[in-house]
Amino acid sequence: MTHAQIPRILLPAAHVPPIPSKARSDALADHLASESASSPFLPLLDVRAGTEWVRQDLDLLWRTVLDHGRFVDGPEVETFESRFADYCGGAACVGVGSGFDALELMLTALGIGPGDEVVLPGNAPVATAGAICAVGAFPRFVDVLPKTLEIDEAAAAAAINRRTVAVIAVHMYGQMADVERLELLVQRNGLVLLEDASEAPGARFGNHRAGSMGRAAAFSFGPTMNLGGLGDGGAIVSDDAELVARVRQLADHGRSAVNPYVYEVGGRESRLDTLQAAVLTAKLGRLDEANRARQALVQRYRERLPSECVLVSEHPRSRSANHRAVVLVRNRSAVSRSLSRAGIGWGVHYPVPCHRQPAFAEFGDEDLPVTDRAAERVLSLPLSPTMTEGQVDRVCEVLTRTLRQR
Numbered sequence: 001m002t003h004a005q006i007p008r009i010l011l012p013a014a015h016v017p018p019i020p021s022k023a024r025s026d027a028l029a030d031h032l033a034s035e036s037a038s039s040p041f042l043p044l045l046d047v048r049a050g051t052e053w054v055r056q057d058l059d060l061l062w063r064t065v066l067d068h069g070r071f072v073d074g075p076e077v078e079t080f081e082s083r084f085a086d087y088c089g090g091a092a093c094v095g096v097g098s099g100f101d102a103l104e105l106m107l108t109a110l111g112i113g114p115g116d117e118v119v120l121p122g123n124a125p126v127a128t129a130g131a132i133c134a135v136g137a138f139p140r141f142v143d144v145l146p147k148t149l150e151i152d153e154a155a156a157a158a159a160i161n162r163r164t165v166a167v168i169a170v171h172m173y174g175q176m177a178d179v180e181r182l183e184l185l186v187q188r189n190g191l192v193l194l195e196d197a198s199e200a201p202g203a204r205f206g207n208h209r210a211g212s213m214g215r216a217a218a219f220s221f222g223p224t225m226n227l228g229g230l231g232d233g234g235a236i237v238s239d240d241a242e243l244v245a246r247v248r249q250l251a252d253h254g255r256s257a258v259n260p261y262v263y264e265v266g267g268r269e270s271r272l273d274t275l276q277a278a279v280l281t282a283k284l285g286r287l288d289e290a291n292r293a294r295q296a297l298v299q300r301y302r303e304r305l306p307s308e309c310v311l312v313s314e315h316p317r318s319r320s321a322n323h324r325a326v327v328l329v330r331n332r333s334a335v336s337r338s339l340s341r342a343g344i345g346w347g348v349h350y351p352v353p354c355h356r357q358p359a360f361a362e363f364g365d366e367d368l369p370v371t372d373r374a375a376e377r378v379l380s381l382p383l384s385p386t387m388t389e390g391q392v393d394r395v396c397e398v399l400t401r402t403l404r405q406r
């Protein structure tokens with residue numbers, strides 16, 4: 001079909017919302033405040049409360065950025081990049097526009113493309129596989145371990161063939177995959193280990209921090225992440241100076257480092273805005289504190305949950321950043337209905353695993369029984385660093401009542 005033959009679908013006229021007057025926006029703020037004060041609804045994640053935590057810092061940082069006006073490539077970007085690299089135990093960090101961009105740029109910078117295969121777990125957000133497809137490579141989905149739901153190293157080993165170039169450890173729910181065994185695996189086979197550490201900043205495996213293993217790591221700073229901005233953002237962390245320089249170049253339209261008017265390779269534009277970098281720097285300063293709060297709440301869940309709800313467990317050498325509190329439960333729809341009725345938020349991450357997604361139909365003919373079973377049973381419970389132990393108890397009481405009644 002030529003371009004001229006593609007049917008035109010006319011969009012309705014855009015609705016431009018009126019700019020709220022001061023009186024109107026104050027009323028809205030009051031309404032939201034009273035709603036959260038009186039409503040017993042417990043969200044899966046309270047993004048707004050997480051932002052309140054650093055509000056004073058943010059007010060100051062925003063004012064600074066508004067005053068200097070360098071909304072792109074401002075000094076806050078460099079500050080964040082160096083602090084975040086340091087936090088992860090990496091030599092350098094490049095801020096980009098999103099987690100997806102970080103993954104795609106990392107793969108492109110490594111020269112991964114058509115004809116290459118990249119091994120990754122079936123239990124992962126679609127973004128990781130989407131980035132592999134975006135560079136023209138083949139995502140080879142493998143199964144996960146039944147207790148941790150992290151990539152099964154034996155399955156990864158079995159999937160390696162002559163086209164395989166890399167393995168991506170997608171650290172799920174805040175805990176890290178066994179990066180030590182994966183590192184041995186890639187070394188034995190002459191491959192590259194990469195991390196998708198979006199859900200795990202601050203997590204450890206043994207002495208390794210998330211983002212410090214392998215050739216490079218990608219992070220998302222979307223608003224729901226443990227280190228979440230007030231919009232989209234992402235980063236690549238690596239010790240490899242050449243790789244870092246290539247990512248920087250690709251993320252800046254392929255611009256030459258020597259002559260800014262010359263573009264040496266095909267690239268694109270992807271950057272972490274100055275304002276987001278300022279926000280993330282403020283939040284990074286309190287990330288360990290927030291992760292400790294999450295850890296205490298997950299421990300409370302562990303102690304109070306009925307035995308019919310099994311928390312996805314950690315590898316004994318992993319110290320999770322507890323991005324999500326995920327349980328495995330047999331009758332998920334009944335349980336989630338009870339939670340909704342009790343005014344408790346919940347989520348499913350994910351009901352359709354990557355290898356069953358229509359978008360990846362041509363890559364997903366593998367049988368991944370553990371991933372498939374997990375997709376039927378996983379249920380994410382409320383978890384925000386600002387939650388109270390009483391709120392965890394309330395969730396556990398509803399779950400106990402529901403599951404013991406049956």
Ligand SMILES: Cc1ncc(COP(=O)(O)O)c(C=O)c1O
Pocket residue numbers: 098099100101125127128170171196197198199220221222232233234
């Ligand atoms: C593990 C993982 N990787 C990648 C992404 C994609 O990040 P972004 O939404 O910033 O593109 C996400 C987002 O949910 C994620 O959880």
